[in-house]
Amino acid sequence: MSQPRSQPVQTSKGEVVVPFPGGLSDAALVAALKVRRPGAADVLFERYGRHVERLVVRVVGTDSEIPDLINEVFARACERVDRLDDASALKSWLGSIAVFTARTLLRDRRSRRRFLNFFAPEELPDLPVPGAPTEASAMLLRTYQILDTFPAEERVAFALRFMDGMGLNEIVEIMGISSGTVKRRLARAQERFVRAAEHDPWLRERVQQSQRWGQL
Amino acid sequence: MTEQPLFDELRAEQDRVRDDETYFEQARARRGVVTRKPGRRRSIYFALAAALSVAAALAVWQFRSRGIAEASFAVGESGQLGRAGSFVAAPTDRELSLRFADGSRVALSAGTSARVASLDALGAHLVVEKGRATAAVVHRRDSRWRVDVGPYQVAVVGTRFEVSWDAEEKVFDLRLDEGKVLVSGGVLSDTLEVRAGQRLRAFANNRRAELSGEGTSGAELTEALPTEAPRTAQEEPPSEAPAVATSREPVAPAATWQALAASGKVREALAAAERSGFEIECKRASGQELLALGDVARRAGSATRAEQAYLAARGKLPGGGRSSYGLGLVEFDQRGNFAGAARWFDTYLREQPSGSLRAEAMGRLLEALDRSGSKVEARRIAEQYLRRYPDGAQAPLARKLVR
Numbered sequence: 001m002s003q004p005r006s007q008p009v010q011t012s013k014g015e016v017v018v019p020f021p022g023g024l025s026d027a028a029l030v031a032a033l034k035v036r037r038p039g040a041a042d043v044l045f046e047r048y049g050r051h052v053e054r055l056v057v058r059v060v061g062t063d064s065e066i067p068d069l070i071n072e073v074f075a076r077a078c079e080r081v082d083r084l085d086d087a088s089a090l091k092s093w094l095g096s097i098a099v100f101t102a103r104t105l106l107r108d109r110r111s112r113r114r115f116l117n118f119f120a121p122e123e124l125p126d127l128p129v130p131g132a133p134t135e136a137s138a139m140l141l142r143t144y145q146i147l148d149t150f151p152a153e154e155r156v157a158f159a160l161r162f163m164d165g166m167g168l169n170e171i172v173e174i175m176g177i178s179s180g181t182v183k184r185r186l187a188r189a190q191e192r193f194v195r196a197a198e199h200d201p202w203l204r205e206r207v208q209q210s211q212r213w214g215q216l
Numbered sequence: 217m218t219e220q221p222l223f224d225e226l227r228a229e230q231d232r233v234r235d236d237e238t239y240f241e242q243a244r245a246r247r248g249v250v251t252r253k254p255g256r257r258r259s260i261y262f263a264l265a266a267a268l269s270v271a272a273a274l275a276v277w278q279f280r281s282r283g284i285a286e287a288s289f290a291v292g293e294s295g296q297l298g299r300a301g302s303f304v305a306a307p308t309d310r311e312l313s314l315r316f317a318d319g320s321r322v323a324l325s326a327g328t329s330a331r332v333a334s335l336d337a338l339g340a341h342l343v344v345e346k347g348r349a350t351a352a353v354v355h356r357r358d359s360r361w362r363v364d365v366g367p368y369q370v371a372v373v374g375t376r377f378e379v380s381w382d383a384e385e386k387v388f389d390l391r392l393d394e395g396k397v398l399v400s401g402g403v404l405s406d407t408l409e410v411r412a413g414q415r416l417r418a419f420a421n422n423r424r425a426e427l428s429g430e431g432t433s434g435a436e437l438t439e440a441l442p443t444e445a446p447r448t449a450q451e452e453p454p455s456e457a458p459a460v461a462t463s464r465e466p467v468a469p470a471a472t473w474q475a476l477a478a479s480g481k482v483r484e485a486l487a488a489a490e491r492s493g494f495e496i497e498c499k500r501a502s503g504q505e506l507l508a509l510g511d512v513a514r515r516a517g518s519a520t521r522a523e524q525a526y527l528a529a530r531g532k533l534p535g536g537g538r539s540s541y542g543l544g545l546v547e548f549d550q551r552g553n554f555a556g557a558a559r560w561f562d563t564y565l566r567e568q569p570s571g572s573l574r575a576e577a578m579g580r581l582l583e584a585l586d587r588s589g590s591k592v593e594a595r596r597i598a599e600q601y602l603r604r605y606p607d608g609a610q611a612p613l614a615r616k617l618v619r
Binding site: 045049050053054057058061062066067068070071074135136137138139140141142143162163164165199201202203205206207209 | 530
């Protein structure tokens with residue numbers, strides 16, 4: 001199969017480079033990333049940016065730090081790409097970095113709250129979007145307020161399973177832990193959530209109505 | 217996929233918000249600018265040093281190039297850079313121009329004072345406290361511009377307009393040259409679209425508004441105003457008596473929660489709301505009614521119901537109305553959760569930069585921070601409080617904290 005070719009371009013520094021074309025396989029992309037080929041990082045960002053965005057939003061919730069978090073994931077990925085042996089696992093490897101980075105953010109926030117008890121304006125809840133359906137947006141807000149009280153590991157498992165709808169195997173792969181550990185974390189997180197939701201006017205009824213709660 | 221209808225619904229809602237917030241596009245726009253967040257423990261000192269170096273370099277670059285960074289704006293001929301929170305006032309004998317990173321410009325007429333409450337690459341939130349401003353906002357699909365003028369909020373997409381607020385006569389005047397804007401607040405009971413060639417004037421003293429110009433009959437906006445307009449967030453009193461949203465409901469003989477609340481029977485009013493279905497009421501009622509319902513529940517001692525009504529109000533009022541203030545009272549007075557209360561009072565101060573409860577909110581914030589043990593932050597707020605409200609109710613506490 002012939003690969004798309006790119007025209008050489010001159011950079012602002014006067015160097016002539018051949019930009020990396022976007023239509024190549026993950027294997028070619030990983031190879032290009034490893035030799036720091038110009039444009040390869042951009043292709044990675046465009047190809048998997050939405051995937052990373054989805055994962056960090058699921059774990060953290062809608063949050064003003066999401067754009068910076070996305071960029072941090074890609075910065076880490078480019079730094080560590082030499083450690084990626086199996087190029088076909090690029091997407092799930094990036095997902096792992098995304099989840100790890102989101103979890104680190106959550107832990108840092110918890111640490112700041114616990115040890116400093118400091119008023120952190122950047123962590124104030126984001127405003128609801130004007131025109132949002134009131135019930136759904138309120139339930140979403142309450143869900144993440146409840147998740148804010150969870151240990152980070154349990155929150156990640158819960159968010160991937162229920163907010164994202166991932167299967168057990170996918171969670172195992174992305175979190176890099178055994179299925180038994182994932183199941184235990186999910187069970188604890190589920191119990192916490194149900195307990196908290198029972199006292200929440202927005203969630204109580206819906207959780208009680210759920211007929212097939214917790215099937216994994 | 218899960219077979220949980222609740223989470224399917226939450227996921228759909230989150231995806232909708234995700235699209236609206238354009239996180240990915242923001243990340244793409246910031247690529248190469250932000251690569252690491254400060255606060256990671258192992259690299260905090262390195263990051264801090266790097267950030268300071270970058271800030272210094274940026275300051276030098278800005279000084280030399282007179283460029284406008286995303287989080288700043290240029291003031292007047294000198295091009296002095298202002299930041300979010302800056303207060304600007306035009307001299308009494310000439311206008312003052314403000315230039316923003318997205319290319320938008322605002323001219324403050326002589327004697328006009330304003331504050332740039334917040335700003336980023338996509339727009340700004342400008343609060344015109346008094347006087348006249350002429351704005352030319354660059355149109356972008358994702359622009360986020362808002363201008364507060366007295367008790368009115370003008371949501372801007374891309375347009376040229378002139379707006380003024382006469383604080384003494386309480387007259388709002390908006391003339392639109394290009395594009396369209398959405399106006400809410402004040403005597404307007406609903407959001408009103410104003411188009412190019414139209415002029416909207418609103419008179420608070422006799423609760424009247426007029427829309428004139430192209431495509432209008434020049435008639436009064438009676439349809440946009442309730443018989444007796446609800447109070448706006450800016451006009452709300454600190455409220456010991458519950459603020460009932462409208463007087464459209466008859467006081468008697470129907471014992472609605474509104475009628476009972478109007479006569480001060482808050483427990484009975486809450487019971488009536490429960491009888492008619494509190495959840496249904498939260499879906500059905502307008503934003504102003506929900507604020508009133510939150511007041512009723514709070515005064516009747518139900519923190520859960522008060523919180524439910526105020527949260528529902530947040531989804532129905534531009535900028536959240538005074539719901540955040542009510543939520544702060546719930547946390548402070550009923551739950552004794554002072555850290556949580558501080559967050560809500562701070563939210564109110566951010567959401568309602570011209571709100572009439574600012575003094576109360578700042579005083580409560582001060583007290584909440586003090587009680588939650590956030591001494592450093594409490595001292596900072598105390599200094600701000602004393603500058604703004606030297607004779608305010610919390611001035612004695614503020615003085616004690618800054619000593």
